[in-house]
Amino acid sequence: MRIGFISGRVVAMLALVAMAGGCASDKSVINNAQQSHSQLEPAILNDAALQAYMDKIGTRIVAEAKEMDARGEGPAAHKKGDAAWMFEDVQFHMVGSDTLNAFTTGGHHVYIYSELFTTAKTEDEFAAVCSHEFAHIYCRHVQAGMNRQYGVYATAAAAAVGGAVIGGSDNRLTGAAAGGAAGLAAGQFLGMGFTRGDEDEADKYGFRFYTHAGWNADHFADFFQQMIDKGYDKTPEIASDHPKLANRVKNTERRIDELKKDQPDYKTWQKPDIASATEFRNLQVRAAKLQKAMPQTKQTQAAELMLAAFPSCVAPVDQPSQAKAKDRIARAAKQQ
Numbered sequence: 431m432r433i434g435f436i437s438g439r440v441v442a443m444l445a446l447v448a449m450a451g452g453c454a455s456d457k458s459v460i461n462n463a464q465q466s467h468s469q470l471e472p473a474i475l476n477d478a479a480l481q482a483y484m485d486k487i488g489t490r491i492v493a494e495a496k497e498m499d500a501r502g503e504g505p506a507a508h509k510k511g512d513a514a515w516m517f518e519d520v521q522f523h524m525v526g527s528d529t530l531n532a533f534t535t536g537g538h539h540v541y542i543y544s545e546l547f548t549t550a551k552t553e554d555e556f557a558a559v560c561s562h563e564f565a566h567i568y569c570r571h572v573q574a575g576m577n578r579q580y581g582v583y584a585t586a587a588a589a590a591v592g593g594a595v596i597g598g599s600d601n602r603l604t605g606a607a608a609g610g611a612a613g614l615a616a617g618q619f620l621g622m623g624f625t626r627g628d629e630d631e632a633d634k635y636g637f638r639f640y641t642h643a644g645w646n647a648d649h650f651a652d653f654f655q656q657m658i659d660k661g662y663d664k665t666p667e668i669a670s671d672h673p674k675l676a677n678r679v680k681n682t683e684r685r686i687d688e689l690k691k692d693q694p695d696y697k698t699w700q701k702p703d704i705a706s707a708t709e710f711r712n713l714q715v716r717a718a719k720l721q722k723a724m725p726q727t728k729q730t731q732a733a734e735l736m737l738a739a740f741p742s743c744v745a746p747v748d749q750p751s752q753a754k755a756k757d758r759i760a761r762a763a764k765q766q
C-alpha cells in the first residue's frame with residue numbers, strides 16, 4: 431500500500447540523518463516522543479485523583495534528579511548536553527493496559543501501565559519503577575537506542591510496519607485519525623529495546639533518585655522480587671537483552687550496602703509515602719475499574735496495541751500479551 435511505502439522511505443531518510451549525526455539529538459528524541467504521544471494518549475486513564483498522584487510521584491523523583499544534576503552526578507551520556515529540559519515538564523501518565531510494563535519514549539513522557547500499578551503491593555514498589563523509567567531519560571538511553579537501531583536499520587523496518595498499520599485506511603485495528611506521523615513515530619520503539627547495560631544503569635540512577643526522594647532503600651527491589659516469585663525470571667540471562675531479575679535484586683543489595691557505608695545517615699532521608707496504604711489501594715481499584723471501562727474506539731485500540739507491543743522494561747523477556755501484540759502488528763502489516 432502507498433502509505434506503508436511512503437513510511438518506509440521516510441524512515442530510511444531519517445535513518446541516514448541519524449547515522450550521519452551520531453547519537454540522536456535531544457531535539458529529535460523530544461519531537462519523536464511528542465508525536466508518539468498523540469498516538470498513545472487515547473490510552474491514558476483520565477482521572478483527576480490518579481493524575482494528581484502520578485504528578486506528585488513524578489515531581490518528587492524529578493526534583494531529586496535535578497539536584498543530582500546540579501551535583502554533577504551522572505553517566506557520560508547525561509553530562510554531554512544541556513539537561514535542563516529533563517527537569518521542566520516530564521509527564522508521568524497512567525495508561526490502561528493489561529500488560530505488565532512501563533516505558534518511556536525518551537522525551538517528556540513516561541508511561542506506567544495500569545497492570546503494573548495494580549500489581550505493585552506498595553508505593554515503594556511503584557516509585558521504584560517510576561524512578562527507573564525517569565533514569566532512562568536522565569541517562570539518554572533512547573538517544574543511544576535510536577542511533578543503535580538506525581545503525582542496523584532494524585528500526586526502519588519496525589517503523590515501516592508501525593506506519594503501515596497505523597496509516598492503513600482499511601485496517602480494522604486502527605483509524606486514520608490516529609495515523610500518519612504519530613504511528614510512524616511510535617512504531618520506531620517496536621525495534622528499540624533498552625540493552626542490559628541500559629537497564630542496569632537505569633536501576634543504578636533510579637535507586638539514587640528513589641532513595642534521595644525519601645522512599646525506603648530496602649524496598650527498591652521488592653517489585654523485582656515479586657516478579658521473580660510470580661515466575662517471570664525463568665529465562666537464562668544469555669537468552670535475553672535484559673538482566674535477570676535475580677541479578678537486579680542482587681545489584682540493589684550491593685547498592686544498599688554501599689549506601690550504608692557511604693551515607694550512614696541515609697535513613698534520615700525517608701519521607702512519609704505520598705499515599706497511605708489505604709489511599710494507594712483505592713487508587714489501584716480506580717485504575718483497574720477505569721482500565722476495564724476504557725472506550726473501545728479505534729484510537730484506544732491502536733494505542734493499547736502499540737503499548738502492548740513496546741519492549742519490556744521490567745520483565746527479562748516478552749510476556750505472551752506482548753508477543754501477541756507484535757504478531758498482530760506484523761500480520762496486519764503483511765496485509766497491506
Ligand SMILES: [Zn+2]
Binds near residue numbers: 562563632742
Ligand atoms: Zn528499563
